[in-house]
Amino acid sequence: SQKPQLTTMRKSLPWGVLAPIFFVVALITEWQGLGLDRWIGDSFCGLATACLLMYCTKVIVEGKKVPPVLRLFETRWAVALGGFSYSLYLTHGVIVTVVGNFLLNLQLPPTKFIAIFYVLAMPLSLLIGYWFYLVFERPFMSNFLKNRKVKDTVS
Numbered sequence: 001s002q003k004p005q006l007t008t009m010r011k012s013l014p015w016g017v018l019a020p021i022f023f024v025v026a027l028i029t030e031w032q033g034l035g036l037d038r039w040i041g042d043s044f045c046g047l048a049t050a051c052l053l054m055y056c057t058k059v060i061v062e063g064k065k066v067p068p069v070l071r072l073f074e075t076r077w078a079v080a081l082g083g084f085s086y087s088l089y090l091t092h093g094v095i096v097t098v099v100g101n102f103l104l105n106l107q108l109p110p111t112k113f114i115a116i117f118y119v120l121a122m123p124l125s126l127l128i129g130y131w132f133y134l135v136f137e138r139p140f141m142s143n144f145l146k147n148r149k150v151k152d153t154v155s
Contacts, residue, residue: 015055016067022048087137088129095125 001007026044029036056070072078081088099121103113 010054010058013054015051015058019048019051019055022051084130084133084137087133088125091129091132092125095128096121099124 022044026041026048028034029041029044030038052069056067056073059065059067059070066074099117103117103120106113108116
């Protein structure tokens with residue numbers, strides 16, 4: 001926006017400092033001992049993300065030295081993951097729920113449960129999310145986006 005008050009806020013707030021502060025607050029509010037509603041932690045996580053995006057955008061626009069977090073976002077693997085992230089977003093909840101319920105039925109000790117859960121749920125979520133992208137999302141993309149393949153980004 002070019003509105004004066006928004007331009008002033010965009011240029012003057014310390015976005016790079018606010019992002020980790022809001023992230024830490026989000027982590028604290030997620031602690032079960034506080035008994036807070038989930039939306040509170042989610043809101044602070046959203047604020048942290050918005051601040052991080054503002055910070056990265058400001059760095060790029062001003063031509064400053066690229067910080068490590070932005071270099072991470074620009075890696076081939078991160079860009080490839082971003083290519084099918086919407087499909088991953090749509091499918092991961094189902095995968096996590098199914099894997100979690102399956103493991104709960106096995107009545108494993110907590111440490112074993114969480115280790116197996118991550119080893120199974122993460123790769124399955126990625127594989128099924130990418131398959132979903134190929135079958136349901138990619139066929140409806142513009143030719144420019146359709147011709148760009150994840151393997152082109154990664155290799």
